[in-house]
Amino acid sequence: MIEAFETGFVNLSKKYKNFVILHNDKIDLSLARNFSSFSFGISSKMPIYAALGFSIRKKLPFVICESKDLINSYAVLRNLVCEPNLNIKFIVFSKDDSDLKFLEVLPNLKIFTPDNYEDVQKITEKMIDFFGPVCLRIKY
Amino acid sequence: MTNEELARKAAQIRLDTLVSTHKAGVGNIGACMSIIEILTTLYYGEIYGKKLLNFDVKNPDAENQDYFILSKVDAISSNYAVLADLGYFDKSELDFFTKDSALLTEFPNKKIPGISVSLSSGEQGLSVALGLALSLKNERKNNKVYCLIDYADLQKGDVYEALHFAANYKLDNLIVFIDYPKTEFEVSTEKLAKVDKIQDKFEAFSWKVFQVADAHNYDQLFEAIVKAHTIVRKPICLWCHTVAGKGIDFAEMKRGYINTVLSECELTHILPKFKQLI
Numbered sequence: 001m002i003e004a005f006e007t008g009f010v011n012l013s014k015k016y017k018n019f020v021i022l023h024n025d026k027i028d029l030s031l032a033r034n035f036s037s038f039s040f041g042i043s044s045k046m047p048i049y050a051a052l053g054f055s056i057r058k059k060l061p062f063v064i065c066e067s068k069d070l071i072n073s074y075a076v077l078r079n080l081v082c083e084p085n086l087n088i089k090f091i092v093f094s095k096d097d098s099d100l101k102f103l104e105v106l107p108n109l110k111i112f113t114p115d116n117y118e119d120v121q122k123i124t125e126k127m128i129d130f131f132g133p134v135c136l137r138i139k140y
Numbered sequence: 141m142t143n144e145e146l147a148r149k150a151a152q153i154r155l156d157t158l159v160s161t162h163k164a165g166v167g168n169i170g171a172c173m174s175i176i177e178i179l180t181t182l183y184y185g186e187i188y189g190k191k192l193l194n195f196d197v198k199n200p201d202a203e204n205q206d207y208f209i210l211s212k213v214d215a216i217s218s219n220y221a222v223l224a225d226l227g228y229f230d231k232s233e234l235d236f237f238t239k240d241s242a243l244l245t246e247f248p249n250k251k252i253p254g255i256s257v258s259l260s261s262g263e264q265g266l267s268v269a270l271g272l273a274l275s276l277k278n279e280r281k282n283n284k285v286y287c288l289i290d291y292a293d294l295q296k297g298d299v300y301e302a303l304h305f306a307a308n309y310k311l312d313n314l315i316v317f318i319d320y321p322k323t324e325f326e327v328s329t330e331k332l333a334k335v336d337k338i339q340d341k342f343e344a345f346s347w348k349v350f351q352v353a354d355a356h357n358y359d360q361l362f363e364a365i366v367k368a369h370t371i372v373r374k375p376i377c378l379w380c381h382t383v384a385g386k387g388i389d390f391a392e393m394k395r396g397y398i399n400t401v402l403s404e405c406e407l408t409h410i411l412p413k414f415k416q417l418i
Contacts, residue, residue, distance in 0.1 A: 038274060046301050056256050056275070057275040079260040080260065084249070
């Protein structure tokens with residue numbers, strides 16, 4: 001599934017340049033080495049906070065993290081990202097659906113949970129068409 | 141602006157803040173009054189004939205601008221007074237501060253012209269400022285990000301994560317003011333933690349720290365900011381010693397005026413003093 005996302009992201013990058021990848025080191029992404037990206041160690045909240053700063057500069061931040069990082073940063077995600085409807089995209093890797101109930105109730109957040117290779121790739125390419133926070137959940 | 145003009149502007153901002161918080165019945169007079177000189181220095185001050193904070197009132201989203209993030213959210217009404225004075229929105233909006241459907245909310249909101257980001261708590265501003273400074277570095281822009289945080293917020297964990305990563309990315313375009321008022325809620329700040337220890341902590345994170353002994357003195361503030369602009373490859377902290385409730389004789393350093401607003405009687409008493417100063 002991670003490969004599907006990476007393929008989709010490479011295709012996306014051919015059409016769109018104004019993005020930045022903000023991630024923590026919990027997910028091993030070869031992708032991050034090839035694009036404008038910043039790592040925040042094992043911090044859960046800092047990639048999201050940094051994404052807020054990048055969005056002020058009209059960049060399109062992609063936050064890549066584990067689902068438990070979003071739950072750890074729930075207040076920040078709700079009050080600072082979802083409520084003001086900021087254009088920040090989340091690529092969330094999750095082992096189960098325990099986070100889904102929390103994410104579903106967040107205002108303005110669009111959630112996609114594709115379950116096959118093709119869908120992950122397609123949604124990755126299309127997610128910037130939706131303005132506002134979008135969460136692409138990828139199971140691994 | 142000369143220092144005398146800045147002092148007159150500070151009196152004007154104090155007056156507007158006191159009136160708007162009084163009408164709203166919501167505010168923190170101690171916190172609002174302590175940062176007025178820092179705000180007026182940033183928004184109206186000039187260094188070497190250039191505006192200290194580069195901004196465009198007619199285009200709040202301008203590409204080439206400096207940013208100010210007020211992380212001390214309980215003092216937001218004084219920031220609103222400055223923004224209204226600069227013309228970001230009509231001054232009459234101050235009369236409706238925190239009212240239903242009003243533009244000016246109790247916490248900073250992105251929808252308000254001149255406010256860059258919505259915040260709901262004091263520890264969040266520094267982390268967002270870090271992201272902003274990182275973005276500017278990434279774009280190879282020379283613009284600065286100024287952030288003002290409250291001393292009390294140094295007790296929160298997010299601040300230390302931001303300190304770590306700001307130093308890690310060598311964000312010399314990030315200048316943080318720490319408002320260190322003489323009183324803080326129920327206990328004196330001196331009892332909570334010694335300043336020197338906090339300074340050591342910042343320096344341990346590889347930040348450059350300058351202390352401003354009297355942050356109500358424009359000369360000292362400008363001197364510290366000029367020094368801050370000379371630092372490279374390190375984020376900068378300006379440790380500003382302030383007085384809670386500054387400018388209101390009976391409220392200065394008084395715990396009773398933290399997290400409260402002036403009564404009708406108190407406002408009537410203090411108004412002539414500020415009108416005289418303007």
